[in-house]
Amino acid sequence: QVQLVQSGAEVKKPGASVKLSCRASGYTFITYYMHWVRQAPGQGLEWLGIINPSGDNTKYAQRLQGRVTMTTHTSTRTVYMDLRSLTSEDTAVYYCARGTTGTTGLDFDYWGQGTLVTVSS
């Protein structure tokens, strides 16, 4: 069965960076893209970006441009998201979710369990 297993909770100080991971299993890794989505406390879901399985094609949400980098490691079937210059507004639960090229409609069909990132001084 498809599983996306994310790394554990993180506590960071303002200005620091965080690198989250999402390990995929149960499907052909190179066939699907991966999205990252977050939910801040009391807020809705926010799309952060998408990466193709080989890691050479990414698209980031405009508000995160310059602070986010998504990468993949195909041999371990793992996708990473690096977020820099953290502020309290980055405090959220971060999810990875399986994706496609965008034309199939089957994006976000499977989700990781979420990783809580807390940014606090």
Added chain:
Amino acid sequence: QSALTQPASVSGSPGQSITISCTGTSSDVGLFNLVSWFQHHPGKPPKFLIYVDTKRPSGISTRFSGSKSGNTASLTISGLQAEDEAHYYCCSYVGGSSWVFGGGTKLTVL
């Protein structure tokens, strides 16, 4: 890209039907047949309910149905059950390998 517009809350009694709207523009919801809907219970990841505006993934109850007219998509839940109480989110492809979510709707089962 602005978030899609959803009502903040809806409510209904067990057995009734409710509809949640999701309004976008002619550049997203109205342009692509790529609206999805998700159910989100606190502490759990979102659950994939509807895709390509109207289709249900395997295993999703027929009580959940999607529709679209112009720039507004809708999710209807019929035969409301207590376990349907959750937040519901729409999401649309907006082109250029980008997506946008709605602000979310809290469903209360009275």
